[in-house]
Amino acid sequence: MMCLTLFIMISxxxxxxxxxxxxxKHTVEKYIIWLFGIFIVATAAFWLDGVFIGFLKTRLLRxxxxxxxxxxxxxxxxxxxxxxxxxxxxxIIFFLSRSxxxxxxxxxxxxxxxxxxxxxxxxxxxxxxxxxxxxxxxxNFPSLIFFEIAIFxxxxxxx
Numbered sequence: 799m800m801c802l803t804l805f806i807m808i809s810x811x812x813x814x815x816x817x818x819x820x821x822x823k824h825t826v827e828k829y830i831i832w833l834f835g836i837f838i839v840a841t842a843a844f845w846l847d848g849v850f851i852g853f854l855k856t857r858l859l860r861x862x863x864x865x866x867x868x869x870x871x872x873x874x875x876x877x878x879x880x881x882x883x884x885x886x887x888x889x890i891i892f893f894l895s896r897s898x899x900x901x902x903x904x905x906x907x908x909x910x911x912x913x914x915x916x917x918x919x920x921x922x923x924x925x926x927x928x929x930x931x932x933x934x935x936x937x938n939f940p941s942l943i944f945f946e947i948a949i950f951x952x953x954x955x956x957x
Contacts, residue, residue: 802837809833832886839893846900858903866895 813826850859870892877884 802834805837806834829882829886832883832890835890836886836893839890839897842897843893843900846897846904849904850900855903859900862896862899862903865899866892869895 809830813823813830817823817826847859850856870888873888873891874885877888
């Protein structure tokens with residue numbers, strides 16, 4: 799939560815650093831609340847990704863991504879004429895569906911793994927998954943900000 803608070807506090811400075819186009823800054827300010835929502839919602843999805851990578855359950859991860867991606871594209875095609883706010887809502891629903899589906903699958907793999915291996919190995923895999931997730935977030939956070947600003951820029955040019 800502290801990272802989100804820091805991100806909210808310095809978001810205008812980040813936008814100021816990336817671009818000096820006033821129209822773009824106005825557009826970013828209009829949609830920035832969605833970025834904060836994605837920051838909150840995607841945390842659970844990325845955390846669960848790290849857990850499932852640690853458990854080496856990539857087939858399950860792939861299947862969840864296919865279902866969540868299909869839901870996302872369905873929502874995008876349904877809401878596309880409605881504007882950018884519904885596009886951002888579709889992205890939040892995408893992350894929520896990933897989190898929900900992975901959360902539903904988590905107890906079953908945890909029981910299956912605990913029957914085959916000692917408890918300490920499960921803890922080691924869990925910690926390994928968290929380390930992978932944290933390194934992904936730390937290394938990719940600046941690129942995610944630039945990616946989001948690029949999306950804002952593209953939306954500004956399109957709509």
